[in-house]
């Protein structure tokens with residue numbers, strides 16, 4: 001988190017060029033076969049038994065309940081805010097607005113820069129200015145939630161509206177090209193792609209559109225705040241506890257250690273459970289009231305105060321030679337954004353790394369609008385970018401009269417097409433072959449509309465899934481071993497339902513040579529050693545490396561403690577390995593002493609060691625990505641246009657799979673979210689008012705059981721020799737490629753190309 005840590009890490013970066021051996025597999029020592037096993041989630045029973053306490057369920061003495069009023073204009077100022085009626089309503093403790101809210105500094109660094117992915121650099125309830133339709137303008141605290149909800153309806157607020165940019169079309173008149181998209185250059189050009197396209201024997205040049213999506217985790221965004229003097233405890237649903245603690249500390253003029261963030265359970269994150277205004281308002285209101293505050297956003301509140309995926313318009317142009325190889329690959333476009341955040345929706349990232357082409361042009365723009373800041377949402381960029389790119393590949397395959405899988409085989413690059421780096425591991429062609437065999441791809445008719453069951457037309461589609469491998473710099477882990485042979489592994493990381501805590505317990509058990517039930521992974525609390533954010537599908541790699549570093553540090557501590565009477569006397573940490581509940585000399589396996597024996601001789605109850613993760617040098621050296629192939633079969637009703645997905649298979653290539661059960665759930669969950677992207681999800685933005693018109697799950701549709709067929713997933717499971725544990729991230733790749741696989745299947749069924757999501761039945765009539 002600290003600048004110091006970052007500086008230290010960049011200094012180390014230069015000296016490291018490859019992944020040290022000890023970061024990799026634990027398999028030789030994994031005698032219990034723990035890593036990779038389909039272990040059930042350790043938090044699962046607590047959750048289904050109702051014993052997991054979420055942020056909005058913390059009981060506190062004197063707790064007050066908050067309700068939020070949201071702006072109804074997109075830009076301008078609050079002209080009048082009459083709180084009289086609300087304040088005299090039953091049970092009301094206070095009303096907080098910009099006039100009486102505690103004075104707060106601007107959200108620092110990740111906000112005010114504004115840095116990539118930051119939610120907003122705007123002040124939080126400090127003045128009368130309105131920046132988006134839905135901005136929180138007042139918080140009512142009351143003795144019960146119902147009293148707060150009632151009182152908020154009694155607020156009398158009037159606005160003075162100013163001209164707002166709330167039409168995407170109008171915003172595009174002033175579209176700008178940011179210098180960087182995340183940390184990559186916005187534009188990449190290899191050769192003259194436009195000229196190559198013009199001269200190509202076969203070409204397609206198409207536009208695709210994707211709508212806004214809103215975050216809709218099952219658990220509503222909520223926070224409970226309690227102050228003790230100048231110390232704040234925030235019970236949050238968070239995928240970045242350390243960044244939250246640090247940012248709130250800066251805003252309130254406190255030290256980071258004075259803000260304790262606790263987030264043991266998160267009911268779905270997907271990129272949306274970072275830091276928004278509601279946590280800051282909870283803390284501010286608790287300070288103002290001198291009482292604990294619980295703020296749970298309503299479902300509508302989540303649409304107003306938490307951003308989601310932004311809308312895009314994309315162009316994909318492909319020029320091919322007769323053999324299918326690409327003379328030109330062009331992917332450009334524009335995404336809506338705000339000036340007070342920086343999440344440009346990196347939809348051109350897949351085109352940089354997937355296919356060989358003689359010439360390449362990728363670039364993207366942003367169009368600033370007055371709206372809730374958009375943010376990361378599972379596979380941000382990649383999910384909508386693969387929709388355009390992979391639909392275009394399908395259209396090119398048809399123009400070439402080639403099978404779409406055969407086309408991709410011919411486009412397989414030897415090295416990264418834009419960076420020129422070697423791939424650390426890439427078995428995409430194998431994932432295609434294995435998936436095609438399992439799915440029965442040979443049953444697909446190349447001619448659209450050729451298969452029918454009564455009034456249902458059947459089609460099959462395929463698309464590549466891809467997501468980059470990331471590992472965040474920073475983070476540290478501590479391991480405490482006890483004399484009874486147990487390990488407590490600690491890092492302020494996040495379990496949002498992915499299986500992180502279970503997988504890291506498996507990892508630590510395998511690494512330390514302990515049975516799984518002797519290992520506890522502790523997370524979700526800023527009192528623990530600092531973690532990195534759970535984002536970019538990077539957390540498993542980030543934690544794994546920190547645990548490996550901590551194991552190294554622990555080994556050194558254990559050897560020191562073992563001393564001269566140990567069979568290990570005289571050995572250095574590099575000469576021993578953690579194995580079978582103790583240390584063993586690598587060269588002389590008979591020289592062994594158990595942790596219990598070492599601790600017992602020293603009369604110690606426990607021993608612990610902590611270490612920082614080394615910086616992510618592997619990503620500097622290699623082109624690293626998760627891959628997959630999405631196979632979809634649809635039935636489209638010829639009379640009503642209704643699309644039913646009848647079969648789905650994901651065939652993935654994401655390195656070593658660390659837990660077969662939680663990985664299956666991650667892949668399936670991503671695919672299900674992808675079915676929503678393909679067929680339903682659409683946050684309707686009123687271009688007259690800048691207001692989202694369907695802020696409820698009644699009107700904003702996500703897949704339900706009836707929409708989801710049996711989904712099968714499989715994987716190559718080939719470890720990446722350059723990645724910690726041989727594993728790539730799997731949290732986000734599942735959603736990528738799904739939109740295109742569905743659209744391509746719909747085309748194969750009906751002969752209709754739908755280039756605008758979601759593929760609703762009106763577009764097929």
Ligand code: MOS
Pocket residue numbers: 239269270271272376377378379380534535536537732
């Ligand atoms: Mo993910 S969208 O980085 O939580």
